[in-house]
Amino acid sequence: MKILVVDDEQDVKTLFEQRFRKEIKNGEIILAFAFSGEEALEFMNANEHEAVLILSDINMPGMSGLELLKHIKEKFEKPPPIVMMITAYGDKDNYNEAIKLGADDFLTKPVDFIALKEKLKTKTQ
Amino acid sequence: MINLDYLLIFFIAKYLRSSLKTQETNPIWDLRLKWIMYASPVLLLSGFLMNKIFPGQEIISALLLVGFTYLLYSREIFRPARQIVIAIAPYVIVNLFNLVIKYFMPDRYKTWDSTLDNISTFAILWGVGVWIVTNRQRKALAKATAQVIAKEKDNQIITQMKADLEVQVKERTAEITKQKEELEEALHELKSMQSQLIQSEKMASLGELTAGIAHEIQNPLNFVNNFSEVNAELIEELKNEKRKPKDERDDELENILLHDLAANEEKINHHGKRADAIVKGMLMHSRKNSGLKEPTDLNAICDEYLRLSYHGLRAKDKNFNADLKTDFDDALGKIDIVPQDFGRVLLNIFNNAFYAVNEKFKAQKNIANTTYKPLVTVQTKKLDDKTEISIRDNGNGIPANIIDKVFQPFFTTKPTGSGTGLGLSLSYDIVKAHGGEIRVESKEGEGTEFLIQLPGV
Numbered sequence: 202m203k204i205l206v207v208d209d210e211q212d213v214k215t216l217f218e219q220r221f222r223k224e225i226k227n228g229e230i231i232l233a234f235a236f237s238g239e240e241a242l243e244f245m246n247a248n249e250h251e252a253v254l255i256l257s258d259i260n261m262p263g264m265s266g267l268e269l270l271k272h273i274k275e276k277f278e279k280p281p282p283i284v285m286m287i288t289a290y291g292d293k294d295n296y297n298e299a300i301k302l303g304a305d306d307f308l309t310k311p312v313d314f315i316a317l318k319e320k321l322k323t324k325t326q
Numbered sequence: 327m328i329n330l331d332y333l334l335i336f337f338i339a340k341y342l343r344s345s346l347k348t349q350e351t352n353p354i355w356d357l358r359l360k361w362i363m364y365a366s367p368v369l370l371l372s373g374f375l376m377n378k379i380f381p382g383q384e385i386i387s388a389l390l391l392v393g394f395t396y397l398l399y400s401r402e403i404f405r406p407a408r409q410i411v412i413a414i415a416p417y418v419i420v421n422l423f424n425l426v427i428k429y430f431m432p433d434r435y436k437t438w439d440s441t442l443d444n445i446s447t448f449a450i451l452w453g454v455g456v457w458i459v460t461n462r463q464r465k466a467l468a469k470a471t472a473q474v475i476a477k478e479k480d481n482q483i484i485t486q487m488k489a490d491l492e493v494q495v496k497e498r499t500a501e502i503t504k505q506k507e508e509l510e511e512a513l514h515e516l517k518s519m520q521s522q523l524i525q526s527e528k529m530a531s532l533g534e535l536t537a538g539i540a541h542e543i544q545n546p547l548n549f550v551n552n553f554s555e556v557n558a559e560l561i562e563e564l565k566n567e568k569r570k571p572k573d574e575r576d577d578e579l580e581n582i583l584l585h586d587l588a589a590n591e592e593k594i595n596h597h598g599k600r601a602d603a604i605v606k607g608m609l610m611h612s613r614k615n616s617g618l619k620e621p622t623d624l625n626a627i628c629d630e631y632l633r634l635s636y637h638g639l640r641a642k643d644k645n646f647n648a649d650l651k652t653d654f655d656d657a658l659g660k661i662d663i664v665p666q667d668f669g670r671v672l673l674n675i676f677n678n679a680f681y682a683v684n685e686k687f688k689a690q691k692n693i694a695n696t697t698y699k700p701l702v703t704v705q706t707k708k709l710d711d712k713t714e715i716s717i718r719d720n721g722n723g724i725p726a727n728i729i730d731k732v733f734q735p736f737f738t739t740k741p742t743g744s745g746t747g748l749g750l751s752l753s754y755d756i757v758k759a760h761g762g763e764i765r766v767e768s769k770e771g772e773g774t775e776f777l778i779q780l781p782g783v
Contacts, residue, residue: 210545210549212549212593212596212597215589215590215593216549216552216553216556216593219553219556219560219586219590220552220556222556222586260541260637260640263647263649263699264647265647268647289541289544289545294645310544310545310548311544311547311548311551311552312548312552314552
């Protein structure tokens with residue numbers, strides 16, 4: 202399973218690599234990172250259909266996670282990648298907007314990695 | 327021949343009554359003069375009739391005139407009319423002299439007749455002359471008196487006016503004093519209100535900061551928690567590896583685990599310090615200003631307040647988004663500023679920049695195919711003997727007719743309750759207090775740039 206993680210914080214990369222150390226080692230998961238919405242779109246254009254799951258932070262300078270979600274759901278129809286949104290602000294507006302735009306799940310920071318791993322398992326089965 | 331003596335008595339009595347106004351000043355003498363007035367024509371008539379039977383009536387009239395003249399001369403009340411005595415005295419004496427000659431020396435009388443007539447005529451002319459002169463003097467006196475009275479009246483009016491003026495001046499002075507006191511009180515109130523406003527402006531910007539600060543602290547704390555959890559797992563794994571018999575142990579794995587542990591430890595430390603710096607910055611902003619300049623990393627403080635401002639606005643408006651672009655000159659080094667004060671300047675300008683791009687963003691949202699992307703840029707630059715900070719936004723810009731007013735106290739274009747109108751005015755004062763310059767350039771529809779130049783590099 203290939204996961205694209207989009208977040209403006211550089212250390213998110215290190216954290217995810219550490220958190221999914223075993224899964225990466227076993228070859229269950231391949232992680233890719235983008236640090237902005239624009240970068241994420243570039244990556245998806247270059248590596249079509251490869252990203253299975255996109256964890257995107259809503260709060261990013263420039264293109265926001267919601268805009269990215271909208272672009273992804275419009276552009277990449279087959280197969281539609283699973284998009285999970287992550288935000289520090291767990292408010293209703295963001296949640297409703299994300300669901301309306303077709304987000305598959307909605308997580309709030311701080312990310313509970315055990316729960317995330319469970320969700321990844323069920324989503325990809 | 328009509329007896330002149332009685333006529334004289336009559337007219338003099340009449341004149342005295344009118345000129346001395348005896349009716350009011352001396353009723354007793356008025357009555358007496360009245361009697362004399364009425365008596366004289368009666369005596370004149372009776373003397374005329376009696377002269378046939380008892381010649382020499384003129385002696386009686388002459389004596390009466392002498393008596394009357396004496397009366398005028400001797401009585402205090404007639405002193406103002408002394409001129410009459412002078413006027414008639416020659417006539418009275420000549421008249422008496424004539425009669426003495428006429429009756430006691432009839433022979434001489436016949437020879438002296440023409441001479442005596444002449445003397446009589448002179449006496450009468452004298453009387454008339456004195457009368458004319460007196461009249462003239464009287465008129466001149468009356469005129470002078472009238473002038474004096476008029477002058478006195480004028481003086482009275484002037485005195486009255488002076489008194490009125492004095493009263494008015496007193497009233498005005500009291501009024502002005504009262505106004506001055508009221509103004510002083512108002513000024514005092516304004517001053518205390520101003521300090522309150524400055525404090526509430528500080529608190530308002532702190533309030534805007536809070537959300538940004540919460541977000542900014544949350545992120546490093548998440549990293550601290552996550553990396554320490556990861557490290558706990560790694561340590562457990564390392565322990566398991568070490569428990570294995572020596573020939574089964576994977577040296578390479580152990581090295582990787584140790585390397586990761588160290589790397590994660592570094593991250594924990596880094597993010598802990600990051601949270602620490604944010605809290606310190608917040609305390610710096612809210613606590614009483616020390617007012618002391620200290621060497622400060624301008625790039626760091628710009629970055630910190632840019633993020634705080636951005637996340638503060640994000641927390642308030644979930645739909646808000648903006649690109650942040652920083653272009654920091656690494657050659658800048660530390661410069662002497664009061665960090666709390668200068669942080670407020672930056673915060674104010676960043677808040678305004680984000681507000682401007684958000685307003686434009688909201689207005690453009692309903693336009694289809696809009697390509698507008700909110701952008702706020704911060705740039706620092708080392709000049710010859712100065713440091714320059716430029717803060718640009720691509721918002722709606724400031725209309726030319728109000729750009730001169732943006733640094734004025736209480737000037738704001740934000741809706742009531744959204745801005746105190748003190749932010750930029752305080753910023754201006756702070757930059758000036760640092761010996762620096764702040765100016766604004768703007769193009770309507772394209773954006774605004776604030777330029778701050780601080781002395782020293």
